[in-house]
Amino acid sequence: MMETTTRLTRKERIYQEAARLFRDKGYRATSMRDLADSVGLEPSSLYSHISSKQELLHKICFDCGQRFLSGMEEVLQTAESPTEALEQLIRLHVTIASEDVTAITVFNDEWRHLEQPELDDFLRMRRGYEEQFELVVTEGMQTGQFRQLEPKMALNTLLSAVQWVYRKKQINGDEVERIAAGIAEMLLNGLNTKS
Amino acid sequence: MMETTTRLTRKERIYQEAARLFRDKGYRATSMRDLADSVGLEPSSLYSHISSKQELLHKICFDCGQRFLSGMEEVLQTAESPTEALEQLIRLHVTIASEDVTAITVFNDEWRHLEQPELDDFLRMRRGYEEQFELVVTEGMQTGQFRQLEPKMALNTLLSAVQWVYRKKQINGDEVERIAAGIAEMLLNGLNTKS
DNA sequence: TGTTTGCAAACGAACGTTCATTCGTATTTT
DNA sequence: AAAATACGAATGAACGTTCGTTTGCAAACA
Numbered sequence: 001m002m003e004t005t006t007r008l009t010r011k012e013r014i015y016q017e018a019a020r021l022f023r024d025k026g027y028r029a030t031s032m033r034d035l036a037d038s039v040g041l042e043p044s045s046l047y048s049h050i051s052s053k054q055e056l057l058h059k060i061c062f063d064c065g066q067r068f069l070s071g072m073e074e075v076l077q078t079a080e081s082p083t084e085a086l087e088q089l090i091r092l093h094v095t096i097a098s099e100d101v102t103a104i105t106v107f108n109d110e111w112r113h114l115e116q117p118e119l120d121d122f123l124r125m126r127r128g129y130e131e132q133f134e135l136v137v138t139e140g141m142q143t144g145q146f147r148q149l150e151p152k153m154a155l156n157t158l159l160s161a162v163q164w165v166y167r168k169k170q171i172n173g174d175e176v177e178r179i180a181a182g183i184a185e186m187l188l189n190g191l192n193t194k195s
Numbered sequence: 196m197m198e199t200t201t202r203l204t205r206k207e208r209i210y211q212e213a214a215r216l217f218r219d220k221g222y223r224a225t226s227m228r229d230l231a232d233s234v235g236l237e238p239s240s241l242y243s244h245i246s247s248k249q250e251l252l253h254k255i256c257f258d259c260g261q262r263f264l265s266g267m268e269e270v271l272q273t274a275e276s277p278t279e280a281l282e283q284l285i286r287l288h289v290t291i292a293s294e295d296v297t298a299i300t301v302f303n304d305e306w307r308h309l310e311q312p313e314l315d316d317f318l319r320m321r322r323g324y325e326e327q328f329e330l331v332v333t334e335g336m337q338t339g340q341f342r343q344l345e346p347k348m349a350l351n352t353l354l355s356a357v358q359w360v361y362r363k364k365q366i367n368g369d370e371v372e373r374i375a376a377g378i379a380e381m382l383l384n385g386l387n388t389k390s
Numbered sequence: 391t392g393t394t395t396g397c398a399a400a401c402g403a404a405c406g407t408t409c410a411t412t413c414g415t416a417t418t419t420t
Numbered sequence: 421a422a423a424a425t426a427c428g429a430a431t432g433a434a435c436g437t438t439c440g441t442t443t444g445c446a447a448a449c450a
Contacts, residue, residue: 010395026221026223026307026308028221028223028224029223029308031438031439031440032439032440032441033438033439033440041395041396041397042396042397042398043397043440043441044396044397044398044399044441044442044443045395045396045397047440047441047442048394048395048396049395052440052441053440053441054440083387086386109304112221113221113224137386140386144388145387145388146386146387146388147380147384147385147386147387147388149377149380149381149386150377153374153377153378153381154377154381154386156359156360157356157359157377157378157381157382158386159359160355160356160357160358160359161352161355161356162355163355163358164351164352164354164355165351179348182344182345182348182349182352183348183352185342185344186344186348186349186352186382186385187352187381187382187385187386188385188386188387189342189385189387190342190381190382190383190384190385191281191332191335191341191342191344191349191353191382191383192278192340192341192342192383192384193339193340193341193342194389205429226404226405226406227405227406227407228404228405228406236429236430236431237430237431237432238406238407239407239408239409239430239431239432239433240429240430240431242406242407242408243428243429243430244429247406247407248406248407
Protein backbone atom coordinates (compact mmCIF):
# COMPACT_ATOMS: atom_id res chain seq x y z
CA MET A 1 0.00 0.00 0.00
CA MET A 2 1.92 2.97 -1.37
CA GLU A 3 5.08 1.82 0.36
CA THR A 4 7.26 3.47 -2.25
CA THR A 5 9.64 5.06 0.21
CA THR A 6 12.77 3.55 1.59
CA ARG A 7 12.64 0.69 4.03
CA LEU A 8 16.23 1.03 5.09
CA THR A 9 18.19 0.62 8.26
CA ARG A 10 19.56 3.79 9.73
CA LYS A 11 23.01 2.74 8.67
CA GLU A 12 21.88 2.36 5.07
CA ARG A 13 20.18 5.75 5.19
CA ILE A 14 23.44 7.27 6.34
CA TYR A 15 25.36 5.76 3.45
CA GLN A 16 22.69 6.83 1.00
CA GLU A 17 22.62 10.41 2.22
CA ALA A 18 26.41 10.55 2.37
CA ALA A 19 26.62 9.53 -1.29
CA ARG A 20 24.06 12.14 -2.22
CA LEU A 21 25.91 14.89 -0.36
CA PHE A 22 29.31 13.84 -1.66
CA ARG A 23 27.92 13.97 -5.17
CA ASP A 24 26.19 17.32 -4.79
CA LYS A 25 28.80 19.22 -2.78
CA GLY A 26 31.95 17.10 -2.98
CA TYR A 27 33.60 15.08 -0.22
CA ARG A 28 35.60 17.90 1.32
CA ALA A 29 32.73 20.36 1.20
CA THR A 30 30.39 17.94 2.94
CA SER A 31 30.55 18.13 6.71
CA MET A 32 29.44 15.50 9.16
CA ARG A 33 27.02 18.13 10.42
CA ASP A 34 25.49 18.34 6.94
CA LEU A 35 25.15 14.59 6.93
CA ALA A 36 23.61 14.51 10.40
CA ASP A 37 21.01 17.06 9.31
CA SER A 38 20.18 14.99 6.24
CA VAL A 39 19.41 11.85 8.22
CA GLY A 40 17.85 13.68 11.16
CA LEU A 41 20.44 13.01 13.82
CA GLU A 42 22.94 14.94 15.86
CA PRO A 43 26.49 14.80 14.49
CA SER A 44 27.82 12.72 17.33
CA SER A 45 25.08 10.12 16.87
CA LEU A 46 26.42 9.21 13.45
CA TYR A 47 29.33 7.51 15.14
CA SER A 48 27.02 4.92 16.69
CA HIS A 49 26.61 3.57 13.16
CA ILE A 50 29.79 4.36 11.28
CA SER A 51 33.41 4.72 12.24
CA SER A 52 34.56 7.69 10.17
CA LYS A 53 33.80 9.98 7.26
CA GLN A 54 36.58 8.34 5.31
CA GLU A 55 34.93 4.95 5.75
CA LEU A 56 31.80 6.28 4.04
CA LEU A 57 33.78 7.34 0.98
CA HIS A 58 35.69 4.10 0.96
CA LYS A 59 32.59 1.93 0.97
CA ILE A 60 30.82 3.94 -1.71
CA CYS A 61 33.83 3.85 -4.03
CA PHE A 62 34.67 0.18 -3.60
CA ASP A 63 31.10 -1.09 -3.80
CA CYS A 64 30.76 0.74 -7.08
CA GLY A 65 34.10 -0.50 -8.34
CA GLN A 66 33.04 -4.03 -7.56
CA ARG A 67 29.99 -3.61 -9.74
CA PHE A 68 32.16 -2.66 -12.66
CA LEU A 69 34.52 -5.57 -12.10
CA SER A 70 31.85 -8.23 -11.85
CA GLY A 71 29.99 -6.70 -14.78
CA MET A 72 33.18 -6.82 -16.83
CA GLU A 73 33.70 -10.45 -15.88
CA GLU A 74 30.24 -11.39 -17.07
CA VAL A 75 30.71 -9.54 -20.34
CA LEU A 76 34.00 -11.29 -21.07
CA GLN A 77 32.38 -14.67 -20.49
CA THR A 78 29.29 -14.15 -22.61
CA ALA A 79 30.40 -11.90 -25.46
CA GLU A 80 31.36 -13.73 -28.62
CA SER A 81 33.18 -10.94 -30.42
CA PRO A 82 34.98 -7.71 -29.57
CA THR A 83 32.15 -5.71 -31.11
CA GLU A 84 29.62 -7.50 -28.98
CA ALA A 85 31.82 -7.13 -25.90
CA LEU A 86 32.18 -3.41 -26.48
CA GLU A 87 28.44 -2.97 -26.89
CA GLN A 88 27.86 -4.84 -23.67
CA LEU A 89 30.48 -2.82 -21.83
CA ILE A 90 28.81 0.39 -22.90
CA ARG A 91 25.49 -1.03 -21.76
CA LEU A 92 27.15 -1.98 -18.46
CA HIS A 93 28.14 1.61 -17.79
CA VAL A 94 24.68 2.90 -18.61
CA THR A 95 23.02 0.20 -16.54
CA ILE A 96 25.12 0.90 -13.45
CA ALA A 97 24.38 4.59 -13.90
CA SER A 98 20.66 3.85 -14.13
CA GLU A 99 20.74 1.80 -10.94
CA ASP A 100 22.62 4.35 -8.87
CA VAL A 101 23.69 7.61 -10.47
CA THR A 102 24.72 8.93 -7.12
CA ALA A 103 27.23 6.26 -6.19
CA ILE A 104 28.78 6.16 -9.63
CA THR A 105 29.31 9.92 -9.62
CA VAL A 106 31.07 9.75 -6.27
CA PHE A 107 33.08 6.82 -7.62
CA ASN A 108 34.11 8.94 -10.56
CA ASP A 109 34.75 12.31 -9.01
CA GLU A 110 35.59 11.82 -5.34
CA TRP A 111 37.90 8.82 -5.27
CA ARG A 112 40.94 11.03 -5.05
CA HIS A 113 40.00 11.97 -1.51
CA LEU A 114 40.60 8.41 -0.42
CA GLU A 115 43.55 8.16 1.92
CA GLN A 116 46.38 5.68 1.81
CA PRO A 117 46.58 2.76 1.70
CA GLU A 118 43.06 2.48 0.31
CA LEU A 119 43.86 4.96 -2.44
CA ASP A 120 46.44 2.60 -3.88
CA ASP A 121 43.97 -0.28 -3.70
CA PHE A 122 41.51 1.83 -5.62
CA LEU A 123 43.99 2.79 -8.31
CA ARG A 124 45.01 -0.83 -8.69
CA MET A 125 41.38 -1.84 -9.09
CA ARG A 126 40.81 0.83 -11.70
CA ARG A 127 43.91 -0.04 -13.65
CA GLY A 128 42.81 -3.65 -13.71
CA TYR A 129 39.47 -2.70 -15.18
CA GLU A 130 41.02 -0.50 -17.83
CA GLU A 131 43.53 -3.15 -18.85
CA GLN A 132 40.74 -5.64 -19.45
CA PHE A 133 38.89 -3.01 -21.43
CA GLU A 134 41.97 -2.37 -23.50
CA LEU A 135 42.27 -6.07 -24.31
CA VAL A 136 38.83 -5.95 -25.89
CA VAL A 137 39.92 -3.02 -28.02
CA THR A 138 43.23 -4.50 -29.15
CA GLU A 139 41.67 -7.87 -29.88
CA GLY A 140 39.10 -6.16 -32.06
CA MET A 141 41.88 -4.47 -33.97
CA GLN A 142 43.81 -7.68 -34.44
CA THR A 143 40.80 -9.57 -35.75
CA GLY A 144 40.07 -6.73 -38.13
CA GLN A 145 36.70 -5.79 -36.69
CA PHE A 146 38.04 -2.50 -35.41
CA ARG A 147 39.97 0.07 -37.33
CA GLN A 148 43.63 0.13 -36.36
CA LEU A 149 43.86 3.31 -34.37
CA GLU A 150 46.17 3.97 -31.45
CA PRO A 151 44.83 1.64 -28.76
CA LYS A 152 45.43 4.00 -25.83
CA MET A 153 43.73 6.83 -27.65
CA ALA A 154 40.78 4.67 -28.62
CA LEU A 155 40.46 3.31 -25.09
CA ASN A 156 40.55 6.73 -23.49
CA THR A 157 38.01 8.09 -25.92
CA LEU A 158 35.66 5.18 -25.30
CA LEU A 159 35.89 5.37 -21.52
CA SER A 160 35.52 9.11 -21.61
CA ALA A 161 32.61 9.21 -24.05
CA VAL A 162 30.40 7.11 -21.84
CA GLN A 163 30.75 9.27 -18.77
CA TRP A 164 28.19 11.94 -19.58
CA VAL A 165 25.40 9.60 -18.50
CA TYR A 166 26.55 9.98 -14.90
CA ARG A 167 25.75 13.68 -14.96
CA LYS A 168 22.15 13.02 -15.87
CA LYS A 169 19.78 13.32 -12.94
CA GLN A 170 18.08 10.03 -13.53
CA ILE A 171 17.88 7.27 -16.09
CA ASN A 172 14.93 4.96 -15.77
CA GLY A 173 15.03 1.36 -16.92
CA ASP A 174 13.34 1.95 -20.26
CA GLU A 175 15.94 4.48 -21.33
CA VAL A 176 18.93 2.23 -20.69
CA GLU A 177 18.67 0.34 -23.96
CA ARG A 178 17.99 3.44 -26.02
CA ILE A 179 20.91 5.39 -24.58
CA ALA A 180 23.34 2.48 -24.64
CA ALA A 181 22.41 1.72 -28.23
CA GLY A 182 22.80 5.35 -29.21
CA ILE A 183 26.25 5.67 -27.68
CA ALA A 184 27.38 2.37 -29.14
CA GLU A 185 26.12 3.43 -32.56
CA MET A 186 28.11 6.62 -32.38
CA LEU A 187 31.32 5.06 -31.17
CA LEU A 188 31.23 2.07 -33.49
CA ASN A 189 29.92 3.66 -36.68
CA GLY A 190 30.69 7.31 -36.18
CA LEU A 191 28.71 10.46 -36.69
CA ASN A 192 29.37 10.68 -40.40
CA THR A 193 27.00 9.13 -42.86
CA LYS A 194 28.66 6.15 -44.50
CA SER A 195 31.19 7.24 -47.09
CA MET B 196 70.22 33.12 -23.14
CA MET B 197 68.73 30.00 -21.59
CA GLU B 198 65.99 32.01 -19.94
CA THR B 199 63.56 29.09 -20.02
CA THR B 200 62.24 29.46 -16.50
CA THR B 201 59.36 31.62 -15.41
CA ARG B 202 59.64 35.34 -15.57
CA LEU B 203 56.48 36.01 -13.68
CA THR B 204 55.25 38.57 -11.25
CA ARG B 205 54.50 37.31 -7.79
CA LYS B 206 50.81 37.64 -8.50
CA GLU B 207 51.10 35.45 -11.57
CA ARG B 208 53.07 32.87 -9.61
CA ILE B 209 50.27 32.76 -7.06
CA TYR B 210 47.63 32.14 -9.70
CA GLN B 211 49.78 29.50 -11.33
CA GLU B 212 50.42 27.63 -8.10
CA ALA B 213 46.78 27.96 -7.04
CA ALA B 214 45.67 26.32 -10.28
CA ARG B 215 48.16 23.52 -9.77
CA LEU B 216 47.01 22.89 -6.22
CA PHE B 217 43.31 23.12 -7.07
CA ARG B 218 43.87 20.56 -9.79
CA ASP B 219 45.94 18.18 -7.68
CA LYS B 220 44.03 18.34 -4.40
CA GLY B 221 40.75 20.05 -5.24
CA TYR B 222 39.60 23.53 -4.25
CA ARG B 223 38.24 22.66 -0.83
CA ALA B 224 41.20 20.49 0.07
CA THR B 225 43.65 23.25 -0.81
CA SER B 226 44.35 25.63 2.04
CA MET B 227 45.77 29.10 1.77
CA ARG B 228 48.62 27.77 3.87
CA ASP B 229 49.33 25.16 1.20
CA LEU B 230 49.34 27.89 -1.38
CA ALA B 231 51.58 30.12 0.71
CA ASP B 232 54.08 27.28 1.07
CA SER B 233 54.06 26.70 -2.67
CA VAL B 234 54.98 30.25 -3.52
CA GLY B 235 57.31 30.70 -0.54
CA LEU B 236 55.31 33.23 1.44
CA GLU B 237 53.49 33.43 4.74
CA PRO B 238 49.72 32.92 4.43
CA SER B 239 48.93 36.48 5.32
CA SER B 240 51.25 37.81 2.68
CA LEU B 241 49.10 36.34 -0.07
CA TYR B 242 46.54 39.01 0.62
CA SER B 243 48.92 41.72 -0.52
CA HIS B 244 48.40 40.33 -4.00
CA ILE B 245 44.97 38.79 -4.11
CA SER B 246 41.70 39.46 -2.37
CA SER B 247 40.36 36.01 -1.60
CA LYS B 248 40.64 32.30 -2.29
CA GLN B 249 37.35 32.46 -4.14
CA GLU B 250 38.76 35.11 -6.47
CA LEU B 251 41.53 32.72 -7.48
CA LEU B 252 39.03 30.07 -8.52
CA HIS B 253 36.89 32.64 -10.27
CA LYS B 254 39.70 33.97 -12.41
CA ILE B 255 41.00 30.54 -13.37
CA CYS B 256 37.54 29.35 -14.40
CA PHE B 257 36.51 32.41 -16.34
CA ASP B 258 39.81 32.92 -18.14
CA CYS B 259 39.57 29.35 -19.34
CA GLY B 260 35.92 29.72 -20.30
CA GLN B 261 36.82 32.76 -22.35
CA ARG B 262 39.34 30.74 -24.31
CA PHE B 263 36.64 28.28 -25.27
CA LEU B 264 34.23 31.01 -26.26
CA SER B 265 36.64 32.93 -28.46
CA GLY B 266 37.90 29.68 -29.94
CA MET B 267 34.34 28.69 -30.77
CA GLU B 268 33.74 32.07 -32.39
CA GLU B 269 36.75 31.67 -34.66
CA VAL B 270 35.70 28.16 -35.65
CA LEU B 271 32.19 29.27 -36.56
CA GLN B 272 33.59 32.02 -38.76
CA THR B 273 36.15 29.95 -40.64
CA ALA B 274 34.64 26.47 -40.93
CA GLU B 275 32.83 25.81 -44.18
CA SER B 276 30.93 22.70 -43.20
CA PRO B 277 29.65 21.03 -40.04
CA THR B 278 32.23 18.29 -40.45
CA GLU B 279 35.00 20.82 -40.69
CA ALA B 280 33.59 22.77 -37.75
CA LEU B 281 33.44 19.65 -35.62
CA GLU B 282 37.01 18.74 -36.46
CA GLN B 283 38.14 22.22 -35.54
CA LEU B 284 36.19 22.17 -32.29
CA ILE B 285 37.85 18.93 -31.30
CA ARG B 286 41.20 20.46 -32.18
CA LEU B 287 40.24 23.49 -30.08
CA HIS B 288 39.76 21.36 -26.99
CA VAL B 289 43.04 19.56 -27.49
CA THR B 290 44.87 22.79 -28.18
CA ILE B 291 43.60 24.49 -25.05
CA ALA B 292 44.56 21.40 -23.08
CA SER B 293 48.04 21.48 -24.58
CA GLU B 294 48.49 25.12 -23.66
CA ASP B 295 47.39 24.77 -20.06
CA VAL B 296 46.27 21.36 -18.77
CA THR B 297 46.14 22.70 -15.28
CA ALA B 298 43.69 25.52 -15.81
CA ILE B 299 41.39 23.45 -17.99
CA THR B 300 41.19 20.73 -15.36
CA VAL B 301 40.22 23.24 -12.71
CA PHE B 302 37.72 24.69 -15.15
CA ASN B 303 36.23 21.24 -15.62
CA ASP B 304 36.27 19.83 -12.11
CA GLU B 305 36.23 22.71 -9.66
CA TRP B 306 33.73 25.19 -11.08
CA ARG B 307 31.03 23.96 -8.77
CA HIS B 308 32.83 25.52 -5.83
CA LEU B 309 32.19 28.95 -7.29
CA GLU B 310 29.84 30.96 -5.12
CA GLN B 311 26.85 32.98 -6.21
CA PRO B 312 26.37 35.08 -8.19
CA GLU B 313 29.45 34.05 -10.16
CA LEU B 314 28.27 30.46 -10.28
CA ASP B 315 25.24 31.48 -12.30
CA ASP B 316 27.44 33.51 -14.64
CA PHE B 317 29.57 30.45 -15.15
CA LEU B 318 26.63 28.17 -15.88
CA ARG B 319 25.24 30.68 -18.34
CA MET B 320 28.58 30.85 -20.11
CA ARG B 321 28.78 27.08 -20.31
CA ARG B 322 25.25 26.70 -21.57
CA GLY B 323 25.99 29.24 -24.28
CA TYR B 324 28.98 27.28 -25.45
CA GLU B 325 27.07 24.01 -25.53
CA GLU B 326 24.18 25.53 -27.44
CA GLN B 327 26.51 26.74 -30.16
CA PHE B 328 28.11 23.32 -30.24
CA GLU B 329 24.70 21.74 -30.60
CA LEU B 330 23.90 23.96 -33.57
CA VAL B 331 26.89 22.52 -35.40
CA VAL B 332 25.62 19.01 -34.72
CA THR B 333 22.03 19.65 -35.76
CA GLU B 334 23.09 21.54 -38.87
CA GLY B 335 25.23 18.58 -39.86
CA MET B 336 22.26 16.31 -39.45
CA GLN B 337 19.99 18.54 -41.50
CA THR B 338 22.44 18.80 -44.37
CA GLY B 339 22.87 15.04 -44.35
CA GLN B 340 26.55 15.01 -43.47
CA PHE B 341 25.83 13.55 -40.05
CA ARG B 342 23.76 10.54 -39.28
CA GLN B 343 20.42 11.46 -37.72
CA LEU B 344 20.92 10.45 -34.12
CA GLU B 345 19.40 12.10 -31.08
CA PRO B 346 21.10 15.51 -31.01
CA LYS B 347 21.37 15.75 -27.23
CA MET B 348 22.87 12.29 -27.04
CA ALA B 349 25.33 13.00 -29.82
CA LEU B 350 26.31 16.33 -28.28
CA ASN B 351 26.89 14.86 -24.85
CA THR B 352 28.94 12.01 -26.24
CA LEU B 353 31.09 14.38 -28.27
CA LEU B 354 31.73 16.75 -25.39
CA SER B 355 32.42 13.88 -23.06
CA ALA B 356 34.68 11.95 -25.39
CA VAL B 357 37.14 14.78 -25.70
CA GLN B 358 37.68 15.23 -22.00
CA TRP B 359 40.23 12.51 -21.38
CA VAL B 360 42.95 14.71 -22.81
CA TYR B 361 42.70 16.93 -19.76
CA ARG B 362 43.80 14.08 -17.49
CA LYS B 363 47.04 13.67 -19.39
CA LYS B 364 50.02 15.16 -17.65
CA GLN B 365 51.23 17.04 -20.65
CA ILE B 366 50.60 17.39 -24.34
CA ASN B 367 53.33 19.08 -26.32
CA GLY B 368 52.64 20.98 -29.47
CA ASP B 369 53.60 18.19 -31.88
CA GLU B 370 51.05 15.84 -30.38
CA VAL B 371 48.09 18.18 -30.74
CA GLU B 372 47.45 17.38 -34.37
CA ARG B 373 47.91 13.65 -33.94
CA ILE B 374 45.58 13.41 -30.95
CA ALA B 375 42.95 15.75 -32.38
CA ALA B 376 42.97 13.85 -35.66
CA GLY B 377 42.69 10.53 -33.85
CA ILE B 378 39.73 11.60 -31.76
CA ALA B 379 38.00 13.18 -34.75
CA GLU B 380 38.55 10.02 -36.78
CA MET B 381 36.94 7.94 -34.06
CA LEU B 382 33.95 10.18 -33.52
CA LEU B 383 33.26 10.86 -37.17
CA ASN B 384 33.95 7.45 -38.68
CA GLY B 385 33.65 5.11 -35.73
CA LEU B 386 35.73 2.27 -34.43
CA ASN B 387 34.27 -0.31 -36.79
CA THR B 388 35.88 -1.00 -40.09
CA LYS B 389 33.68 0.26 -42.91
CA SER B 390 30.72 -2.06 -43.43
C1' DT C 391 19.61 -7.22 32.06
C1' DG C 392 22.50 -6.21 28.63
C1' DT C 393 22.97 -4.04 24.16
C1' DT C 394 21.99 -0.79 20.82
C1' DT C 395 20.89 4.01 19.77
C1' DG C 396 20.92 8.84 20.69
C1' DC C 397 22.46 13.20 22.61
C1' DA C 398 24.87 17.32 24.83
C1' DA C 399 29.16 18.92 25.57
C1' DA C 400 33.55 19.31 24.55
C1' DC C 401 38.07 18.33 22.19
C1' DG C 402 42.24 19.85 19.44
C1' DA C 403 43.21 21.03 14.91
C1' DA C 404 42.67 23.48 10.86
C1' DC C 405 40.26 26.83 8.24
C1' DG C 406 40.11 31.77 5.61
C1' DT C 407 41.01 36.12 6.80
C1' DT C 408 42.32 40.57 9.35
C1' DC C 409 45.35 43.48 11.74
C1' DA C 410 49.13 46.39 13.23
C1' DT C 411 53.59 46.61 12.21
C1' DT C 412 58.21 46.31 9.89
C1' DC C 413 61.36 46.45 6.23
C1' DG C 414 63.33 48.17 2.03
C1' DT C 415 63.20 51.15 -1.60
C1' DA C 416 61.75 54.78 -4.40
C1' DT C 417 60.19 59.77 -4.66
C1' DT C 418 59.82 64.25 -3.01
C1' DT C 419 61.17 68.01 -0.27
C1' DT C 420 64.67 70.71 1.93
C1' DA D 421 73.37 65.75 -0.88
C1' DA D 422 70.59 64.95 3.08
C1' DA D 423 66.18 64.43 5.20
C1' DA D 424 61.37 63.51 4.97
C1' DT D 425 57.62 61.11 2.94
C1' DA D 426 55.17 57.48 0.62
C1' DC D 427 54.40 52.85 -0.62
C1' DG D 428 54.37 47.89 -1.90
C1' DA D 429 55.68 43.60 0.08
C1' DA D 430 55.98 40.67 3.82
C1' DT D 431 55.36 39.26 8.55
C1' DG D 432 53.63 37.06 13.19
C1' DA D 433 49.83 37.01 15.94
C1' DA D 434 45.35 36.54 16.49
C1' DC D 435 40.40 36.55 15.04
C1' DG D 436 36.00 33.82 14.91
C1' DT D 437 34.40 29.74 12.78
C1' DT D 438 34.12 25.15 11.32
C1' DC D 439 36.08 20.76 11.05
C1' DG D 440 36.02 15.44 12.38
C1' DT D 441 35.79 13.07 16.33
C1' DT D 442 35.53 11.53 21.46
C1' DT D 443 33.45 11.07 25.84
C1' DG D 444 29.98 10.16 29.45
C1' DC D 445 25.47 9.34 30.20
C1' DA D 446 20.49 8.65 29.41
C1' DA D 447 16.75 6.37 27.01
C1' DA D 448 14.95 2.57 24.24
C1' DC D 449 14.95 -1.82 22.91
C1' DA D 450 16.27 -6.86 23.08
